[in-house]
Amino acid sequence: xxxxxxxxxxxxxxxxxxxxxxxxxxxxxxxxxxxxxxxxxxxxxxxxxxxxxxxxxxxxxxxxxxxxxxxxxxxxxxxxxxxxxxxxxxxxxxxxxxxxxxxxxxxxxxxxxxxxxxxxxxxxxxxxxxxxxxxxxxxxxxxxxxxxxxxxxxxxxxxxxxxxxxxxxxxxxxxxxxxxxxxxxxxxxxxxxxxxxxxxxxxxxxxxxxxxxxxxxxxxxxxxxxxxxxxxxxxxxxxxxxxxxxxxxxxxxxxxxxxxxxxxxxxxxxxxxxxxxxxxxxxxxxxxxxxxxxxxxxxxxxxxxxxxxxxxxxxxxxxxxxxxxxxxxxxxxxxxxxxxxxxxxxxxxxxxxxxxxxxxxxxxxxxxxxxxxxxxxxxxxxxxxxxxxxxxxxxxxxxxxxxxxxxxxxxxxxxxxxxxxxxxxxxxxxxxxxxxxxxxxxxxxxxxxxxxxxxxxxxxxxxxxxxxxxxxxxxxxxxxxxxxxxxxxxxxxxxxxxxxxxxxxxxxxxxxxxxxxxxxxxxxxxxxxxxxxxxxxxxxxxxxxxxxxxxxxxxxxxxxxxxxxxxxxxxxxxxxxxxxxxxxxxxxxxxxxxxxxxxxxxxxxxxxxxxxxxxxxxxxxxxxxxx
Numbered sequence: 242x243x244x245x246x247x248x249x250x251x252x253x254x255x256x257x258x259x260x261x262x263x264x265x266x267x268x269x270x271x272x273x274x275x276x277x278x279x280x281x282x283x284x285x286x287x288x289x290x291x292x293x294x295x296x297x298x299x300x301x302x303x304x305x306x307x308x309x310x311x312x313x314x315x316x317x318x319x320x321x322x323x324x325x326x327x328x329x330x331x332x333x334x335x336x337x338x339x340x341x342x343x344x345x346x347x348x349x350x351x352x353x354x355x356x357x358x359x360x361x362x363x364x365x366x367x368x369x370x371x372x373x374x375x376x377x378x379x380x381x382x383x384x385x386x387x388x389x390x391x392x393x394x395x396x397x398x399x400x401x402x403x404x405x406x407x408x409x410x411x412x413x414x415x416x417x418x419x420x421x422x423x424x425x426x427x428x429x430x431x432x433x434x435x436x437x438x439x440x441x442x443x444x445x446x447x448x449x450x451x452x453x454x455x456x457x458x459x460x461x462x463x464x465x466x467x468x469x470x471x472x473x474x475x476x477x478x479x480x481x482x483x484x485x486x487x488x489x490x491x492x493x494x495x496x497x498x499x500x501x502x503x504x505x506x507x508x509x510x511x512x513x514x515x516x517x518x519x520x521x522x523x524x525x526x527x528x529x530x531x532x533x534x535x536x537x538x539x540x541x542x543x544x545x546x547x548x549x550x551x552x553x554x555x556x557x558x559x560x561x562x563x564x565x566x567x568x569x570x571x572x573x574x575x576x577x578x579x580x581x582x583x584x585x586x587x588x589x590x591x592x593x594x595x596x597x598x599x600x601x602x603x604x605x606x607x608x609x610x611x612x613x614x615x616x617x618x619x620x621x622x623x624x625x626x627x628x629x630x631x632x633x634x635x636x637x638x639x640x641x642x643x644x645x646x647x648x649x650x651x652x653x654x655x656x657x658x659x660x661x662x663x664x665x666x667x668x669x670x671x672x673x674x675x676x677x678x679x680x681x682x683x684x685x686x687x688x689x690x691x692x693x694x695x696x697x698x699x700x701x702x703x704x705x706x707x708x709x710x711x712x713x714x715x716x717x718x719x720x721x722x723x724x725x726x727x728x729x730x731x732x733x734x735x736x737x738x739x740x741x742x743x744x745x746x747x748x749x750x751x752x753x754x755x756x757x758x759x760x761x762x763x764x765x766x767x768x769x770x771x772x773x774x775x776x777x778x779x780x781x782x783x784x785x786x787x788x789x790x791x792x793x794x795x796x797x798x799x800x801x802x803x804x805x806x807x808x809x810x811x812x813x814x815x816x817x818x819x820x821x822x823x824x825x826x827x828x829x830x831x832x833x834x835x836x837x838x839x840x841x842x843x844x845x846x847x848x849x850x851x852x853x854x855x856x857x858x859x860x861x862x863x864x865x866x867x868x
């Protein structure tokens with residue numbers, strides 16, 4: 242069990258955590274959510290001991306190993322498989338000692354311990370993790386120095402996963418993964434045998450890989466059972482209850498204060514007025530629900546949409562070097578109302594295809610026809626570096642419209658979702674999410690007919706991703722989207738194209754079908770199933786799952802019973818809270834108020850016990866279903 246008690250912490254003088262507390266039972270898979278800048282990464286640093294808290298404590302079981310992705314990506318001449326294997330320090334030390342030990346007893350101890358930690362299957366496990374993150378057998382033997390920074394960060398992630406710490410801390414792990422790697426990681430975290438806390442803005446990861454949510458808001462930590470969708474519902478209900486309690490509390494305080502103001506100067510009423518003052522002090526206040534406003538994102542509508550097809554490719558081939566095409570035999574069309582997501586592992590050519598459509602790369606063979614006067618807007622994450630660091634968003638926009646008045650320039654910046662106070666902030670001082678909003682706005686500035694977005698969500702929090710979904714659904718033009726965010730894809734596109742085997746083709750199926758291909762054992766991530774094989778494997782899988790569900794029915798029944806119990810206990814607590822918020826209870830029957838407070842403590846203790854049991858049984862059920 243991990244217990245965080247009354248933690249307070251400041252960064253650069255700003256209070257991020259204020260007497261925050263939370264308890265996690267062993268084996269919990271928790272998503273840590275909150276606005277960018279709320280202090281999530283700071284909490285991780287406190288847990289690991291890299292940052293001291295002003296007050297409070299973190300209790301972790303003795304000898305528990307904590308693992309997190311290294312800040313520096315490995316760039317040595319060691320092969321990827323060697324780097325990952327070296328992450329298990331105990332195994333590496335035992336193997337080294339096994340070559341020099343001479344005492345028979347010690348040699349026996351070493352060999353027994355190597356068996357205990359399953360050291361002899363280590364290379365296979367390391368290779369499996371690397372393969373899941375996108376490295377084939379040949380790539381695993383190459384030196385880390387031959388890979389770019391993003392791919393090296395995958396190696397750092399593979400290393401911490403292989404070490405299998407008792408507490409695994411993951412801070413935005415999908416930012417350097419493609420959709421295929423994200424799907425694999427989601428499945429891996431769900432199966433992970435120890436405690437996990439993951440900071441993520443990926444809604445599907447938070448729905449499918451974790452069984453609880455820790456919400457960091459207003460400098461406090463609140464624990465919720467279930468995935469992100471359940472968290473949103475529970476929080477909305479709690480906010481509604483709190484607003485009602487505040488309204489009731491405010492009315493009661495106003496009534497008492499009115500009595501005090503009227504009668505405190507009258508001798509005949511002095512005693513009553515004084516008792517009301519004490520009652521007012523005892524009552525306290527109910528905090529208001531503070532809602533953070535998320536700036537919307539707006540894409541300008543095309544003035545005139547050309548007739549379909551707006552893009553037609555016949556026998557196209559494209560690459561970066563003459564005679565060495567990355568993609569070939571492309572024959573596709575894009576209509577003016579298409580919403581297309583590109584699937585395929587990183588390195589297969591998704592960004593190459595996007596640049597080809599955007600006119601950044603020319604066809605090596607074949608032809609590409611664009612509709613007359615077609616305008617294309619193109620956003621790519623690497624372009625964040627193209628912003629002028631010392632220029633403000635207003636100055637970036639003014640360069641595109643030098644003759645427009647200041648008010649109109651600022652209005653265009655506002656459409657990008659940047660708050661007024663950020664309009665005059667230098668680009669280098671904007672957050673990653675604010676830079677992404679600015680760059681998306683610049684890409685769509687001239688009202689394109691086709692908008693191409695290559696990984697637009699890497700720096701956006703969940704609420705900003707929701708704003709992007711709304712903007713794309715309101716946009717009248719065609720869209721091509723590359724993203725590892727499955728929720729974004731499912732909410733905005735209606736066609737899937739697969740980029741693999743050196744070409745681009747239509748994917749027959751939905752995103753769930755693609756997910757099953759990616760995570761299925763024995764399949765390469767970008768391999769298509771043979772004809773008839775997918776239907777057969779799906780039928781077998783459904784049959785197997787039905788058998789598992791039948792055998793696990795008693796366990797599932799127990800989980801459902803606990804869920805019903807927790808719902809009942811939560812309602813009891815809500816009812817008791819409503820009674821305890823009534824000031825008349827303390828005035829007329831203080832003994833009853835004391836009894837109600839005692840009852841609430843008892844019910845809260847029962848709820849905690851039930852929640853811990855629910856987490857334990859749910860994890861057991863999920864592991865059994867996944868096995």
